[in-house]
Amino acid sequence: MKSTGFKKPWIPVHLADDEGLVGVGGDLSPETLLNAYADGVFPWFSEGDPILWWSPNPRAIIEYDDFHISKSLAKTIRKQKFITRLDSAFEMVMAECGRHRPEGTWINSEMLRAYSRMHKLGFAHSAEAWLDGVLVGGVYGVGVGGLFSAESMFFRETDASKVALAYLINHLKARGYLLVDVQIINDHTRSLGATEIGRNKYVTRVKTALAAQIDFLEKPAT
Incomplete structure (x- = not known):
């Protein structure tokens, strides 16, 4: 914008x-x-x-071909232990991402209000993992054009956040998103296949991605 x-x-x-x-x-x-x-x-x-x-x-991103699903995670996905959904509990996911972090959190009340507005406008989204009707894992981020910037994730059951992320990555690929940003690499995102690129290259790819006209959710036929 x-x-x-x-x-x-x-x-x-x-x-x-x-x-x-x-x-x-x-x-x-x-x-x-x-x-x-x-x-x-x-x-x-x-x-x-x-x-x-x-x-x-540098900037951390996930390339679709590099996204890594371990054998144990693949087994969990095949068993369909969790129900996966999109955008059904955005504010709950974001709030959970900010809870119980001993190092503190940047997901404060001001950020919650701001990204909830972004969600209502169709720019912020969540992918969720549910177990027996309870939200047990999820990831949220911002989608603009063909760019999706994943902000944070949480889990309350083993592999729940990874299942939600795998579901999100598959969805983004199917919708045609061109760039998946995870901002700063850490051991967790590296284990999932995140890599780093230089800032200038990242910004160039952002400009290309923004030119794409992509809706996060498929619009119903009119």
Whole structure:
């Protein structure tokens, strides 16, 4: 989303160091967030702190051909232990992603309100794993054009978050998304096949992805 006269609270990302802090302040309105993702920028800050904007170098992504499903996870998926759904409990998924983290969380009340607005506008989405009617795992993120930026995931049952992510990745591939971003690599995302690319290459791929006209959910026939 581009808007005439919009003032970005971040500097051009090519001017940032590898850590990637590019701005402080601004707001979390849908306009600001959509401009941020279009520039390869995302918010990440703690409760009570000013909004911080980041574009780290390198950037972590998941290529479809590299996504790794272990033998044990494949067995769990085949057994259909979990019911998988899309966008049926977005706010619950996001809230669960922010709970019970000993290191603290960036998913604070301000972020919850902002991304709930994005969900209602059709830009933020969730994939969920359910067991006996209870939400036990999920992942949420932002989809703009052909870009999907996965933000966080949680589980309450073994493999539940991985099942939800596998379901999401298959869905994104089927819908034609061109780029799946996971922002910063860690041991968990690396085990699932996440790789890193340079920030400049990432931003170039974002621009290509944004040009794609893709709906996260198939629109009903009219």
